[in-house]
Amino acid sequence: MKQEFMEGAIVRIDYDGQRHTYAQLITEPWVRVFDFPTDQEIEDIENILQKPELFTVAVHVHGITEGRWPVVGNVPLSPQERRIPDEFLQDQFDPSNLTIISCLPNGEWSERRASVD
Numbered sequence: 001m002k003q004e005f006m007e008g009a010i011v012r013i014d015y016d017g018q019r020h021t022y023a024q025l026i027t028e029p030w031v032r033v034f035d036f037p038t039d040q041e042i043e044d045i046e047n048i049l050q051k052p053e054l055f056t057v058a059v060h061v062h063g064i065t066e067g068r069w070p071v072v073g074n075v076p077l078s079p080q081e082r083r084i085p086d087e088f089l090q091d092q093f094d095p096s097n098l099t100i101i102s103c104l105p106n107g108e109w110s111e112r113r114a115s116v117d
Contacts, residue, residue, distance in 0.1 A: 001067045001070075004064075005028045005029075007027055009073070010071065011064060011072065012070050015037075020037075020038065021033060021037055022034050022042070026056070027082065029060070031057055031059050032081070033055055049075060056084070083103075086100050087101040098115065100114045
């Protein structure tokens with residue numbers, strides 16, 4: 001079933017044919033994935049949200065919009081949960097070329113050179 005990328009939605013992610021975990025949609029394409037491998041259906045959304053956040057990642061939204069990751073609930077995000085983590089980029093052809101990309105509170109992106117010195 002097709003669905004939209006909706007901020008705060010909790011989705012189920014199947015990953016090995018037997019177990020799954022859950023994630024919360026932040027803002028397209030960002031998702032925060034919980035450290036919660038299980039083979040049980042979890043109906044209490046608060047139980048999911050109490051699990052540690054494993055990582056935040058940008059995803060291809062077709063997993064969501066095409067229904068491969070079904071929405072199981074929706075919980076509004078706090079300002080802290082809306083924050084997109086900084087990204088680190090290293091040029092594969094010039095490893096000394098390092099960049100940090102940050103999402104600013106107004107939704108714009110900022111880039112700054114980084115150094116290992």
